[in-house]
Amino acid sequence: xLNKLKRELKQHSSAKKAKIYARFFKTGKGQYGEGxxxxxxxxxxxxxxxxxxxxxxxxxxxxxLHSKYHEHRLTGLFILVYKYQKADDxxxxxxxxxxxxxxxxxxxxxxxxxxxxxxxxxxxIGKDKSLLYEFAKSxxxxxxxxxxxxxxxxxxxGKFEDTIKISEILLNxxxxxxxxxxxWMLREAGKRNGKVLLKFLDRHHQKMPRTMLRYAxxxxxxxxxxxxxxxx
Numbered sequence: 222x223l224n225k226l227k228r229e230l231k232q233h234s235s236a237k238k239a240k241i242y243a244r245f246f247k248t249g250k251g252q253y254g255e256g257x258x259x260x261x262x263x264x265x266x267x268x269x270x271x272x273x274x275x276x277x278x279x280x281x282x283x284x285x286l287h288s289k290y291h292e293h294r295l296t297g298l299f300i301l302v303y304k305y306q307k308a309d310d311x312x313x314x315x316x317x318x319x320x321x322x323x324x325x326x327x328x329x330x331x332x333x334x335x336x337x338x339x340x341x342x343x344x345x346i347g348k349d350k351s352l353l354y355e356f357a358k359s360x361x362x363x364x365x366x367x368x369x370x371x372x373x374x375x376x377x378x379g380k381f382e383d384t385i386k387i388s389e390i391l392l393n394x395x396x397x398x399x400x401x402x403x404x405w406m407l408r409e410a411g412k413r414n415g416k417v418l419l420k421f422l423d424r425h426h427q428k429m430p431r432t433m434l435r436y437a438x439x440x441x442x443x444x445x446x447x448x449x450x451x452x453x
Contacts, residue, residue: 223281225308230292233270235261242291253362253398254329259328260292262337267292271299275307279319286326292310296377298336304339317344321348321352324352328363337367342374350383362398365391369402373409381410381417392425397432412440422449 239261248254277300285297298320305316320340327333345352356368369391372384389401411418419435426434426449438446 275303335371338373342371400433404433407437
């Protein structure tokens with residue numbers, strides 16, 4: 222099954238797209254995606270293929286996650302999401318445990334953004350969330366991004382407390398991938414409850430990194446946006 226899946230991915234590859242993705246995902250020397258290799262598939266293509274191979278075992282998924290090809294890793298992560306969705310409680314826990322053991326293979330922002338909320342966030346929404354706070358304080362860029370993106374599932378369900386607390390932990394993070402992620406989640410919280418966002422901004426906007434602030438205020442009306450950006 223694994224070899225068939227890889228062949229199907231290769232059949233949909235595009236050298237032209239691979240070059241574009243390599244630039245977009247910062248694969249140059251010293252960049253956060255240094256050395257990553259692309260086949261050149263779109264995300265919808267990978268989702269469609271992943272759904273066909275949802276019964277691939279954890280051994281096969283592990284091989285995908287340890288591949289040098291970005292699309293192998295993302296497809297493997299998509300399979301985990303689809304596997305989780307159809308699993309009973311015991312299998313759900315096995316899937317989460319497997320993901321946590323191999324999460325370091327989600328080593329670019331899309332490999333987190335496409336699945337962290339749908340997998341880890343969904344699993345712990347009604348459970349102990351201390352793991353996210355541990356990740357938020359990690360030296361790993363990707364663990365920190367998982368911590369905030371996983372809360373997107375909470376936001377969708379009208380629960381904002383953990384997004385706010387983790388945003389405060391990450392408030393002074395120097396990496397723009399964290400600043401963008403925090404700003405994005407704050408914006409999403411504000412779309413559902415404007416008071417939550419405004420309260421956070423009133424408390425922290427003067428010390429928020431500019432990138433984080435711009436993302437957070439993007440959906441506010443012009444007067445409020447200009448106020449928090451310090452242009453009044």
